[in-house]
Every structure is written in C-alpha cells, then in structure tokens.
Amino acid sequence: MFDQAKTDDPPFDHGRLLDVLARADAARLMALAETLLPLLDAVEVVQSRTGLVMLPMRDTVQGTDFHLGEVLVAEAHLRATGCEGYGMVVGRDLERAMAMAVVDAATACFGQTPAISAFLQSEAAAQAAADTECLRAIEATRVDMETF
Amino acid sequence: MAYVATRGGARAIDQAERLYRAELGQIDAARVDAVRRALPMLIDRVMGEASLYEPDLAALALAQAGGDLYEAVLLLRAWRTTQPRLAIAEPVRQEQLFTHRRISAAFKDIPGGQILGPTLDYAHRLLATGVLQGRPYSPAPVTPAATAAPAHQPSLAAWQKAQGLVADPARTEVAPDAIPDLTREPLLFPAKRAHTLQSLARADTGGMLTLGYAAMRGYFNAHPTVNELRLAEAEVRVTHPRGTVFSAGRVKVSQAEVTSKGKSGQLNLGFCATLGWNEVKVISGATLDLNAAAAPKGSPVEEEFFLYHTEPVEASGFCIHFKLPHYVTFQSSLDALRGAKASAAPQSEQVPS
Numbered sequence: 001m002f003d004q005a006k007t008d009d010p011p012f013d014h015g016r017l018l019d020v021l022a023r024a025d026a027a028r029l030m031a032l033a034e035t036l037l038p039l040l041d042a043v044e045v046v047q048s049r050t051g052l053v054m055l056p057m058r059d060t061v062q063g064t065d066f067h068l069g070e071v072l073v074a075e076a077h078l079r080a081t082g083c084e085g086y087g088m089v090v091g092r093d094l095e096r097a098m099a100m101a102v103v104d105a106a107t108a109c110f111g112q113t114p115a116i117s118a119f120l121q122s123e124a125a126a127q128a129a130a131d132t133e134c135l136r137a138i139e140a141t142r143v144d145m146e147t148f
Numbered sequence: 149m150a151y152v153a154t155r156g157g158a159r160a161i162d163q164a165e166r167l168y169r170a171e172l173g174q175i176d177a178a179r180v181d182a183v184r185r186a187l188p189m190l191i192d193r194v195m196g197e198a199s200l201y202e203p204d205l206a207a208l209a210l211a212q213a214g215g216d217l218y219e220a221v222l223l224l225r226a227w228r229t230t231q232p233r234l235a236i237a238e239p240v241r242q243e244q245l246f247t248h249r250r251i252s253a254a255f256k257d258i259p260g261g262q263i264l265g266p267t268l269d270y271a272h273r274l275l276a277t278g279v280l281q282g283r284p285y286s287p288a289p290v291t292p293a294a295t296a297a298p299a300h301q302p303s304l305a306a307w308q309k310a311q312g313l314v315a316d317p318a319r320t321e322v323a324p325d326a327i328p329d330l331t332r333e334p335l336l337f338p339a340k341r342a343h344t345l346q347s348l349a350r351a352d353t354g355g356m357l358t359l360g361y362a363a364m365r366g367y368f369n370a371h372p373t374v375n376e377l378r379l380a381e382a383e384v385r386v387t388h389p390r391g392t393v394f395s396a397g398r399v400k401v402s403q404a405e406v407t408s409k410g411k412s413g414q415l416n417l418g419f420c421a422t423l424g425w426n427e428v429k430v431i432s433g434a435t436l437d438l439n440a441a442a443a444p445k446g447s448p449v450e451e452e453f454f455l456y457h458t459e460p461v462e463a464s465g466f467c468i469h470f471k472l473p474h475y476v477t478f479q480s481s482l483d484a485l486r487g488a489k490a491s492a493a494p495q496s497e498q499v500p501s
Contacts (some may be wrong), residue, residue, distance in 0.1 A: 018388060022396050022397055053235045056240065057240040057401070058242070059341070060419060061305060061418070061437075063319030065342065071202075086388050092205075135298075135299060137292050138248055138249075142262070146257070
C-alpha cells in the first residue's frame with residue numbers, strides 16, 4: 001500500500017493531514033505509527049486522556065451561536081526529537097489518538113516521508129470513496145416535489 | 149436524585165437493587181454492542197438528551213438501565229461530570245454539514261433540491277411478524293445513483309433572507325469560549341437565546357412533543373410548516389497546539405426550522421437542533437421556539453414554561469422522588485387536617501337557637 005504514492009503528489013497541508021489522520025482506519029494508522037516510533041528519540045507523553053469537546057452550532061434564524069452538546073474525544077500530546085505531535089479523535093480510543101500524535105510528530109521532525117505520504121494518499125482516497133458511496137445512496141433519494 | 153442519606157433498611161435496599169438487576173442479567177460487551185448496532189435511533193435520542201455524544205457509552209447506559217430512558221440519561225449526565233473539558237470546537241454551520249436528508253414542506257423547489265434520505269415517511273408501517281416465526285427480515289439494498297449527491301447543501305434560510313422573505317437580524321460575533329453555557333451557569337429568564345437553544349438541544353423528546361403538539365393543534369398562535377428539516381453529520385473542528393484547525397471526526401446532528409406567516413409581512417421562523425438524529429424532537433422544539441415570542445405569561449409555549457418542564461433529569465427526578473419517604477411532611481399535613489377537623493367539630497355540634 002505504501003509504495004503506491006506518486007512522487008509528484010503535493011504534500012498535504014497540516015490541516016488536511018490532521019483531518020485524514022483523525023479519520024484514518026485505526027489498525028492501519030497504528031501500524032504506520034509502529035514503524036515511525038523507532039525513529040523518534042526521547043518520546044515524552046505530555047497527555048493521553050479522554051475528555052469533552054463542547055460543540056457549538058449557529059442558529060440559522062437569528063445567527064446565534066449556542067452549545068449543541070459535548071462530544072467525547074481521545075487526546076494525545078507528545079514531544080520527541082524536539083518536535084511536537086498531537087492527536088485528537090472522536091470517541092474513546094486512546095491508542096488511535098496516540099498513533100495520530102506519533103505520525104504528526106514524525107511529520108514535524110522529518111516531513112512527509114514516502115511512507116507517510118503514501119499512507120495519507122491511500123487513506124484520503126479511501127475516505128473520499130466512502131463518502132462518494134454514501135452520497136450516491138443519498139442521491140438515490142432525491143425527489144422532485146413537482147411530480148410527487 | 150435519590151435519597152442517599154437514608155439510614156436503616158440497608159439489607160432490604162441491597163436486596164431490592166439485586167432484584168431489579170436480576171431482571172437484566174449479566175451485562176457484557178456483546179450486549180452493549182448489540183444495543184448500539186440494533187437501536188441507532190434510541191442511541192441518538194439518549195445522546196441528545198444526555199448532551200453527550202458517545203454511542204458506545206449511550207448503549208452501555210441503555211443496557212445498564214434496562215432501556216429506561218431517564219435512567220440512561222441520568223447515568224450519562226453523571227458520567228460526563230468525570231471528564232475534563234478539553235476544548236470548544238468551532239461553531240457548526242448549516243452549509244458545512246455533510247447532509248444525508250434535507251426536505252422542505254413549505255417550498256417544493258428549494259436551492260439544492262429535496263433529498264429524502266433515510267426515512268420511513270412514505271413507507272407502510274407493518275410489523276414483520278414473520279421474524280418471530282423464524283423468517284428473518286432482510287431489507288432490500290439501496291440502488292445507488294450514478295452520481296453522488298453534493299456533500300453540502302445551501303441554507304434555505306439564507307436564501308429566504310436574501311429574498312427578503314424572513315428577517316435578517318444583525319448578528320454579533322461571539323468567541324466560542326464566550327458562548328453562554330448552561331452546564332456552567334443557571335438558566336435565568338428572560339433566557340438568552342443561546343441558553344434557550346442549548347436547553348432545547350438537551351431537552352426531553354416526549355416533553356417537547358407534548359407541548360409542541362399542543363401548539364400544532366392550534367392552542368397557540370403560530371401553526372408550523374417545516375421550512376427545512378436536515379439530518380446530517382457535523383465535523384468536530386478543533387485546534388492543534390500549533391494553531392491548525394482540523395476535524396477530529398464527525399457526529400450526527402439534526403436541525404429543523406418551522407415557519408408561519410408573521411404580522412410584519414414576512415415569514416417567522418423557529419429553530420431547534422440536537423445531537424443525533426431525532427426529527428420529532430427538533431420539529432417540536434422549533435415549534436416551541438416559533439411560538440415563544442408571542443406567548444402569554446404562564447402559557448405552555450412561553451419559554452420559561454417549556455424549558456423548565458422539558459429538562460429530562462430534573463423532571464423525571466422530581467417525579468420519582470415523590471415515592472421516597474415523605475413521612476415528616478405528610479405527618480405535618482395530617483396534623484393540620486386533624487387540627488382543622490377538631491376546631492370545626494364543636495361548631496357543627498352547636499344547636500341553632
């Protein structure tokens with residue numbers, strides 16, 4: 001899987017990288033993190049915990065921002081080789097959040113190596129495919145009320 | 149909620165709890181997983197009322213409570229207090245929702261079109277009794293369209309504001325950490341709109357339906373028509389320590405706007421949203437919001453009335469506390485009754501002159 005990246009693929013910006021990592025398949029993300037961990041020296045775990053993120057929403061009538069409710073997340077924060085890595089994922093999976101933080105730290109230290117780049121390309125493609133499949137099913141329910 | 153300071157009767161109390169839990173049997177991960185997969189609508193309802201999004205924990209709460217919704221919500225609300233608040237996400241915007249269902253009953257032709265999404269709105273409701281006779285019910289698969297629906301749909305209200313059909317009040321930008329938060333401050337009246345909408349988001353579905361239904365049947369001023377109903381997934385956008393904003397994942401949300409003709413020549417809109425997919429709740433809540441502005445004091449569509457009476461943990465807790473010992477207060481009532489009777493007795497025995 002990792003050798004499928006094209007060399008001319010542009011690197012992911014940090015926001016897109018984190019988006020993809022947070023939604024990546026857990027087993028594949030942890031497998032990548034395992035391969036990157038030996039490259040990082042003096043790993044210091046700053047934080048590994050579950051907690052709450054309050055989710056606000058904007059009212060469409062008066063434009064008022066209000067709190068919809070809280071979302072349980074897993075958070076990981078580490079320092080290694082003078083770089084910081086951070087992971088946060090919806091849910092309770094601390095290992096997934098830590099794996100995200102390891103990949104983030106490795107990217108901060110060494111840039112988007114071929115292995116990381118291939119992983120990002122592959123996961124982004126899988127996520128896009130899943131969205132497309134979902135949206136094709138949704139599109140099947142489109143209705144024309146003029147002919148209803 | 150319960151009286152935890154009671155003394156005596158410890159053995160009976162212990163055995164009573166055992167008797168209750170014996171009915172439920174062993175709760176294990178397989179049962180929780182089965183509840184989560186089999187009952188997504190119920191999971192959504194519990195998460196919305198608990199104001200905590202975590203499907204596994206909601207399934208556990210339901211399993212542990214034996215399906216008693218108020219107990220499940222209480223368990224989740226209590227567990228939530230053990231967790232630190234890590235961040236406040238960026239506000240969810242309607243036009244950024246990954247939309248699964250989006251319909252309008254007021255306008256046939258809306259920008260972006262109408263998408264039924266997952267619904268039983270036009271389906272026959274027939275009980276599949278064959279399942280009990282060994283014939284599994286297997287739903288027919290969806291035949292996907294050749295092209296994908298747009299992930300994001302435009303806001304109908306924004307289009308209506310641009311057309312001058314509804315008022316477009318100026319909004320004030322509020323930093324996420326300055327948004328009023330009911331979990332950290334009391335609900336006071338007249339309520340801030342942010343408090344009203346947060347309270348509706350975590351309110352009891354059945355209670356909202358009762359009060360909303362009364363308004364829908366004509367007991368109050370505004371009869372609702374669904375302007376837009378949306379079931380969607382929202383990105384939870386948080387900030388990395390280096391300042392980068394990213395999505396930590398998606399959560400299911402529902403929102404509704406209902407409309408009625410206003411006196412100013414424009415349409416009035418009511419709004420409600422909640423965590424999870426729960427159409428009855430958001431339509432009822434939007435109906436209450438629509439009616440609240442013109443509600444007379446003490447009416448069920450006045451915000452003080454409906455917000456106080458649809459808080460699930462407070463309401464259910466107050467209801468069931470009445471079965472707990474009230475011997476002292478009730479003895480006082482009895483004493484007063486006997487006193488009144490005693491003081492009235494000589495007068496009744498007086499013979500008129």
